[in-house]
Each structure stands twice: as structure tokens, then as C-alpha cells.
Amino acid sequence: MTAHSPVHEHVHQHTDPATARIVAALGPEAEQMPDLGIPSAAPGRGLSDLVSAEGRAGDLVVVVPMTFGRAPAVIADCARTLRDVRGRTGGARVALAAPLGDATMLVTRLRAAIRRHELGDAAADSVLVVSPAIDPFADAELFRLARLARQYGRPGLVEVAFHGGTEPDPDLAGGVARLDALGSGRPMVVSATLAPAPVTGRDLPGEGEYLLGPAVLRSVIDTRVREAVHRLDHGRDGIDAALDAEDGHGYAHSHVAADGSVYTHSH
Known part of the structure; x- marks a missing residue:
């Protein structure tokens, strides 16, 4: 007679994502985003x-950090805020979703925006990618992403400018002046955040347009919420995992541990 091991079924909770109350966590990339009727606040007391x-x-x-990953402090600050809130919500469960997007999504959306204005009689021959200034590392990263966004596209010239935020360099006027100096005849303006592309006073293609319209933005948020609810049903609320979201962002530097060992990291 052969002994058989008992069969254990994997059973876990299935939560309907439609029952989640969504909160958008704001940061520099979410300034002037479309009004979706979703409660929102910056990490911290709010x-x-x-x-x-x-x-x-x-x-x-479910809290969704409204960043394409260029502002990892928003993600880490959300995690720290929710770590303190967790357990103080009257019995409600709390989850931190993955950020709205990442570098790949941003490049894809920039590329789509560029293609809208690269054909026809009034086609643009250059691109000015615009964002509020965030910090030196996020701003430097935008130059790399803008270059990738125009790869294989018709405009052979791409520049970056910063409109608002901390220490915009170059600012919007400076970015347009660079394109003029490089021989651009008709630049287009593309927003790299959730704000509409700024108005330059020259009636350029792309001014006032969103990178993600309200319907698309809401669809992406709903996807992040569904993913977060699924992970929560498997016991992962996403909060502790996001506490180190800033690692690798910033200058590398060393710390000395209590036992005298030295370790180096970036943030």
C-alpha cells in the first residue's frame, strides 16, 4: 500500500480592485496634472x-506615486509615510502601488508625442523636451531619456529645458534659444511630466498638450491599482519594499557601520 502525501490547496483572498479607494501621491512630475477626481496629497502629513x-x-x-521614476524620493517618502500610517486606519488595509511609470514608459510616451508633429507641411524639425527642474540627477537623466525618445525619429535635433522647479538650467527661453542657435526652423514642445507642455509665446507645435491625456492617465492608474491589490492579496503591501527607492540616486558616498565596516551606496 503506497502512502500519499496530503494535497494542500493554495487559497488566498481575491479582492475586487474596484472596491479600493485610490489616493494619488503627488511630486514634482504631477504638478498641473489633469483633474481625475482622485484624492491627492504630497507625502508627509498631508x-x-x-x-x-x-x-x-x-x-x-491604494496609494499610487505619481512619478515616472525620475523623482524616487516621492516613492521612498510615500513608503515612510504609509509605514507610519499602517495599522492606524480603522482596520482598513493599505497598499503602496508601483509608481505610475518608469523610464521605458516615459521614453515611449515622448516618442509618441514627437511623432504627432513630425509629419506634414508644418512638421517640426526639432524637439524641446520640458520638465520642472527636480534635482541635478533627475535633470541629467532627462537629457538621456530625451535622446532615446528621438532615436529613429525624423527630428534630428533634441534639446531639454526646465520650466519651474528648483534652479531650471536651461530654462524654457534658454532651451528655445539653443534650438535657434543650432539652426532649428520649427521646434515642437513636449512635456516630460503630467503637466501640459508650456506656452513659449511663439505658437509652437505641442504647446498646451498633455503627455498623458485624462483617459489614458486614469487607465494607467487603474492598472497600478489592480497590480497592487493582487500583491496585497498575496501578503505584500509594497510599503517596506519601497523604503529604499532612492538607493542609487545621487552621489555615491560611504558610511561606517557600528562594527567599523565601511559600505558605499548612492542616494
Whole structure:
């Protein structure tokens, strides 16, 4: 007679994502984003109070960091805020979703925006990618992403400018002047954030257009919420995993541990 091992079925909770109360965590890339009717706040006290209030009104709160990954401090600050809020929401579960997007999504969306204005009689012959200034590392990264976005496209010239934020260099006027100096006849303006592309005063293609329109933006948020709810049903709320989101962002430097060992990291 052969002994058989007992069969254990894997059973876990299946939560309907439609029941989640969504909160958008704001950062520099979310300034002037379309109004989606979603409660929003910056990480810190504002986000803490909002999540607590939403938790008292529902059984599940999912926070979506509104960044394409260029502002990892927003993700880490969300995690620190929710770590402190977790357990103080009247019994409601709290989850931190993956950020709205990443570098690959941003390049893809920039490329799509560029293609809208690279054909026809009034086709643009250069691109000015615009964002608020975030920090030196995020701003330098945008130059790389802008170069990738125009790869294989018709405009052979791409420049980056910063409109608002901290220490915009070059600013919007400076970015347009660079294109003029390089022989551009008709630049297009493309936003690299959730804000509409700024107005330059020259009636350029792309001015006032969103990188992600309201319908597309809401669809992406809903996808992040579904993913977060699925992970939460498997016991992962995403909060602790995001605490080190800033690692690798910034200058590398060393720390001395309590036992005297030296380790180096970036943030």
C-alpha cells in the first residue's frame, strides 16, 4: 500500500480592485496634472491624513506615486509615510502601488508625442523636451531619456529645458534659444511630466498638450491599482519594499557601520 502525501490547496483572498479607494501621491512630475477626481496629497502629513480619512471610509486604500521614476524620493517618502500610517486606519488595509511609470514608459510616451508633429507641411524639425527642474540627477537623466525618445525619429535635433522647479538650467527661453542657435526652423514642445507642455509665446507645435491625456492617465492608474491589490492579496503591501527607492540616486558616498565596516551606496 503506497502512502500519499496530503494535497494542500493554495487559497488566498481575491479582492475586487474596484472596491479600493485610490489616493494619488503627488511630486514634482504631477504638478498641473489633469483633474481625475482622485484624492491627492504630497507625502508627509498631508498624505498621512488623507489615507487615514480614506481608510475610515473604506476597507482598502491604494496609494499610487505619481512619478515616472525620475523623482524616487516621492516613492521612498510615500513608503515612510504609509509605514507610519499602517495599522492606524480603522482596520482598513493599505497598499503602496508601483509608481505610475518608469523610464521605458516615459521614453515611449515622448516618442509618441514627437511623432504627432513630425509629419506634414508644418512638421517640426526639432524637439524641446520640458520638465520642472527636480534635482541635478533627475535633470541629467532627462537629457538621456530625451535622446532615446528621438532615436529613429525624423527630428534630428533634441534639446531639454526646465520650466519651474528648483534652479531650471536651461530654462524654457534658454532651451528655445539653443534650438535657434543650432539652426532649428520649427521646434515642437513636449512635456516630460503630467503637466501640459508650456506656452513659449511663439505658437509652437505641442504647446498646451498633455503627455498623458485624462483617459489614458486614469487607465494607467487603474492598472497600478489592480497590480497592487493582487500583491496585497498575496501578503505584500509594497510599503517596506519601497523604503529604499532612492538607493542609487545621487552621489555615491560611504558610511561606517557600528562594527567599523565601511559600505558605499548612492542616494
